Amino acid sequence: MTAQTIAQQMGARLExxxxxxxxxxALKLAQTEDTIFVRTEPEAALAQARTCDVLAARGQAMGPLHGVTLAHKDMFDRAGQVTGFGAHPDAARAATGTSTVLARLDAAGQVDLGRLTMSEFAMSPTGQNAHWGVARNPRIPGAVPGGSSSGSGAAIAAGLVRAALGSDTGGSIRLPAACCGVVGFKPTKGRVPVTGVMPLSYTLDCVGPLAASVAEARLVLSIxxxxxxxxxxxxxxxxxxxxARSPQKLRIGFDASAYTAGIAPEMAExxxxxxxxxxxxxxxxVDLDLSLLDTLGEASNVIAMSEAAAVHADRLAVAAERYGPQVRSRLLQAEAMPGYAYVRAMQIRLKAQQQVNQEVFGKVDLFILPTLIGLxxxxxxxNISADPKMASLIGSMGKYTRPLNLLGLPALSLPGHEAEGLPYSxxxxxxxxxxxxxxDLGQQVETVRA
Structure with missing residues (x-):
């Protein structure tokens, strides 16, 4: 499928x-989804659309996304608009510049409908938010949509857009994709610039797309x-x-250790x-022993939370009560974390990267893991409060995603086998x-299953 054909599919036949x-x-439909959209931006979106129509009348196109309606997580700056970060309203600020990723999508012809909901400051894997509630999960009614890019996954699953940007520090692209039954593509650390994007963890943050198909996700990522x-x-x-190109015959690894022994029977099937x-x-x-990854979750958490504490130190000191209880508790705990723990976690990161390159990618070209344990x-x-059980929930949801951020590796979350109509990613x-x-492999699998 060519980029132009994909854009036509995404843009609902703009011939x-x-x-x-x-x-x-699209705006009329989006305005009915107040749990998924923080707000729409009708004036800006219609101005972008009219520019596309003027060019089309001349036989020209802006780029591979000409006239395609998208929407994005509320953490990407756009000059003249307010960025809210999923936080208390007093944290919102008017952006003075536009993030590189939005500017590139604009140049490719996107029509940006507005801001999608997210976890507060991108700090919850469930998508629940003490200030704004939780986006509905269109695929599994009543389930959490996943976080922190909750609105991005939900918007695609609801058919509001074909693709949306998210961020991923411990799974925040891949978890909403898994929860909502869509595609999520976390790139290699350093693949996509984070200029004009809300920081959480400078070492681990990545920006990437969620989409209705692998073809659409890779198109957005390329842009x-x-x-x-x-x-x-x-x-x-x-x-x-x-x-896509047809992949050559690959060596593909699957875990054969206790690391994945606790997954749901449906996921195992x-x-x-x-x-x-x-x-x-x-x-x-190829059967692999991926138990090394099971030792990396805590190091990833130490790095993420130590760096998040640095990002939030000034505001937390004067406005702690403006944070939701879960986020406030995590940040206060991070402030008390000793400096040597952060240094040690960075050492573990470097050693683990070397080990995985030698011991895993010396044996296989790619490997496959569950995204979630089950549904x-x-x-x-x-419970959204700062309950000890929440720490366990956060750990279990990020069991298979968080280590990959520590390693800086690219990962594609793909809706997998379905049981009783429910996706296992x-x-x-x-x-x-x-x-x-x-x-290429993801698209091959997706095509065969279609």
Missing amino acids: AGDAEAVTRA ISGADGIDPVCADRPAPRAY GLRRLKALLQDLGHGV PPMADAV VQIVGPAWSEDLIA
């Missing part, structure tokens, strides 16, 4: 060039990737491809079916900078 009419219809000359961590490397499918496609399946929890069963994981190979 007539009537981006404004499509945008008006937002690459150095911008401002973000010092973003690498000057060619962007991933926006189109899904992995068994996926193994068989990959073998039918001619790929080699997402029901919203009414999850898996992750395709590769070495740094292997987004093309991951997406």
Whole structure:
């Protein structure tokens, strides 16, 4: 599928060039979804659509997203608009500049409908928010939508948009994708610039797309990737491809250790079916011992929370009561964390990266993990307060996502085998900078299952 064909699919058949009419219809629908949208931006969206229509009348197109309606997590700056961060209203601020990723999507022709809900300051894997509630999960009614990019996953599952940006520090792209039955693509750390994006953890933060299909996710990723000359961590490397190639026969690993022994029976069955499918496609399946990853969750948490405490130190000192109880409790605990714990966690990170490159990617090209243990929890069963059980919930939801942030690896969350109509999501994981190979395999699996 070419980028232009994908854009037409995403833009609801814009052959007539009537981006404004499509945008008006999309805004009308979005305005009925107040748990998913923080707010729409009708004037700005319609202005973008009219620009697309003027160009279309001349036989021109802005780019591969010409007239495509998207929406994004409320943490990306846009000049002249307010960024809210999913927080108490007093934390919101008017942006003076536009984030690199939004500017690149604008240049490609997107029509940005507005701001999607998120966990407070991107700090909850469930998507629940003490200030704004929880976005409805369109795929599994009553379940949490996942976090922290909750509105992004929910908006796609509800058919409001075909793709949306999210961020991922410990699973915040992949968890909403899994909870809502959509695709989530966390890139290699340093693939996408974070200029103009709310920070949580400078070491672990990544920006990437959630989408209705792998093809659409990889198109968006190809547009937002690459150095911008401002973000010092973003690498000057060619962007991933926006189109698929048939993957060569690959060595694909599956965990055979106790690390994945506790997954739901339905998830285990899904992995068994996926193994068989990959073998039918001619790929080699390799049993791996991935128990090393089970030791990395705490180091990832120490780095993330230590850096989050630094980000929030000034505001927490004067306005602690303006944080939700869960977020406030986590930040206060992080403030008390000794400096040597952070240094030790960074040492563990470096050693683990070397080990995985040698011991895992020396044996396989890619490996596959569950995204979640099973299905997402029901919203009414999850206590948003600073209860000790919340720490256990956070740990269990990020069991298979958080270690990959510590390692800086790219991972594609793909809706997998379904039981009774419910999605059980898996992750395709590769070495740094292997987004093309991951997406090619993901698209091959997606096509065969369609």
